[in-house]
Amino acid sequence: MQAFSSPNVLFIVVDDLNDYISPLDNHPGIKTPHFDRLAKRSVNFTNAHCAAPACHPSRVAVMTGVHPVQSGIYRNMFGAHGPRWRDESPVLKKAVVLSQHFRDHGYRAVGGGKIFHTLQWTPGDSQNDPDAWDAYRGDPLDPISADWLRPKLLSDEKAGLTKGRPLGGHANSQLFGAAPLSDPEESYGDHLVTDWAIEQMKQPGDKPLFLAVGLFRPHIPWEVPQRWFDLYPLDEVKLPEHRPGDLKDAHSHGRQSWHKWVTDNKQWQKFMQGYLASISYVDHQLGRLLDALDASPMKDNTIIVLWSDHGFHIGEKENWEKFALWDQTTRVPLFIHAPGLSKDGEKTRQPATLTDIYPTLCRLSGLPIPKQCSGTSLLPQLKEPSTPKKQLALTSFQFWSEKTPSLAVADPRYRFIRYGNGFEELYDLKNDPHEFTNLADDPRLAKVKVRLAKALPAKVVPIRTIPTDSPFHRSRKRGKAAN
Numbered sequence: 001m002q003a004f005s006s007p008n009v010l011f012i013v014v015d016d017l018n019d020y021i022s023p024l025d026n027h028p029g030i031k032t033p034h035f036d037r038l039a040k041r042s043v044n045f046t047n048a049h050c051a052a053p054a055c056h057p058s059r060v061a062v063m064t065g066v067h068p069v070q071s072g073i074y075r076n077m078f079g080a081h082g083p084r085w086r087d088e089s090p091v092l093k094k095a096v097v098l099s100q101h102f103r104d105h106g107y108r109a110v111g112g113g114k115i116f117h118t119l120q121w122t123p124g125d126s127q128n129d130p131d132a133w134d135a136y137r138g139d140p141l142d143p144i145s146a147d148w149l150r151p152k153l154l155s156d157e158k159a160g161l162t163k164g165r166p167l168g169g170h171a172n173s174q175l176f177g178a179a180p181l182s183d184p185e186e187s188y189g190d191h192l193v194t195d196w197a198i199e200q201m202k203q204p205g206d207k208p209l210f211l212a213v214g215l216f217r218p219h220i221p222w223e224v225p226q227r228w229f230d231l232y233p234l235d236e237v238k239l240p241e242h243r244p245g246d247l248k249d250a251h252s253h254g255r256q257s258w259h260k261w262v263t264d265n266k267q268w269q270k271f272m273q274g275y276l277a278s279i280s281y282v283d284h285q286l287g288r289l290l291d292a293l294d295a296s297p298m299k300d301n302t303i304i305v306l307w308s309d310h311g312f313h314i315g316e317k318e319n320w321e322k323f324a325l326w327d328q329t330t331r332v333p334l335f336i337h338a339p340g341l342s343k344d345g346e347k348t349r350q351p352a353t354l355t356d357i358y359p360t361l362c363r364l365s366g367l368p369i370p371k372q373c374s375g376t377s378l379l380p381q382l383k384e385p386s387t388p389k390k391q392l393a394l395t396s397f398q399f400w401s402e403k404t405p406s407l408a409v410a411d412p413r414y415r416f417i418r419y420g421n422g423f424e425e426l427y428d429l430k431n432d433p434h435e436f437t438n439l440a441d442d443p444r445l446a447k448v449k450v451r452l453a454k455a456l457p458a459k460v461v462p463i464r465t466i467p468t469d470s471p472f473h474r475s476r477k478r479g480k481a482a483n
């Protein structure tokens, strides 16, 4: 038992993890026993949505509590070396990062892996704020690229695949792909980040600990050890629920070429296998974290929060990855355990936005909620999961072909999307969980549509561009740590 009364925080973020996991029950045959284990000891927010369906805007929104509709950061922006988001949006210039806020109130805050945006294949391109942590695993401005080895791959030409694989312009053209890794599992990737986190829990010290762990899989490339592929024999892999012509009554996401390449080359099942294998790999790392927590002095006095930065498509609506506003893209796993407070093992369909995490953690830890936060504390739903939540979940994104942001809201049953070009979609998730039928013009739901449309913010901040004069802009100080 630790000597202080403030709870520790174990803050876990998983990259590109959608609702296929067993507690969210959207893919048959998925093997995620440790997510089930976490669900039993937390409240499972089954209707939680990201603030934006892309890594960078989603993560900045969680870590500052500022929604993209207030910051104008709706999309990924590359070429940063440090917290360039402070210059991308004037609203964020002085925003207090979640981990810093805990430090300011007597916590030791440490982080490892991908918390702010970075990628395996963009070394040094990171939006992390090194000043927001007491310590960070490895190089805070290159937190994951050195950890992930690539397997030896047959060229697409030799494998008989057509040219034009998505992301083919990058140095290693098979980032959008699945392949087993043969190196010892303990020597790379999320395993190393988890090892580091386990060490932090063994000796948490004399201050309460805010421990942030960022796991990179199941982000592409779907490269994990063979044993995780073996869980999903290729001929047993099921494709996601999908319907030909599904896009006829929907907004075009503009990424159909990805799906065409996958289906032309008969890679759909193989990629699904890689995604499922990567989910089970990350589930294993979650299990290691929970084991370590239970064996540590922090066992009974630690808040656990686990979230993913957005959902993911494996061919649903002819889409791959994210960058859309359907439930498959915006819905995320969100589990919160608060010692002695949360009604563990229960689920709630009350809508949550990931910007609710910041104020929730403040309330659970007795910290003031900074003015910058736009979300709402989920304390009422943690205490009694059926408690109605007035604020709907809000997700925003700006499509490349449009000049204004698109917005989506979710209540416990319906979702309404208004795109930048004015097009509207309305779905009844109770009767149509895969959003096959757009009911925006159905007179029977006219009142529902008006109610949800009213929940959209009347004014949103226009999209921001890359501030090339920022000291954190990488082309100015390539390879050097900016201050």
Ligand SMILES: [Ca+2]
Binding pocket: 015, 016, 054, 055, 219, 309, 310
């Ligand atoms: Ca992501």
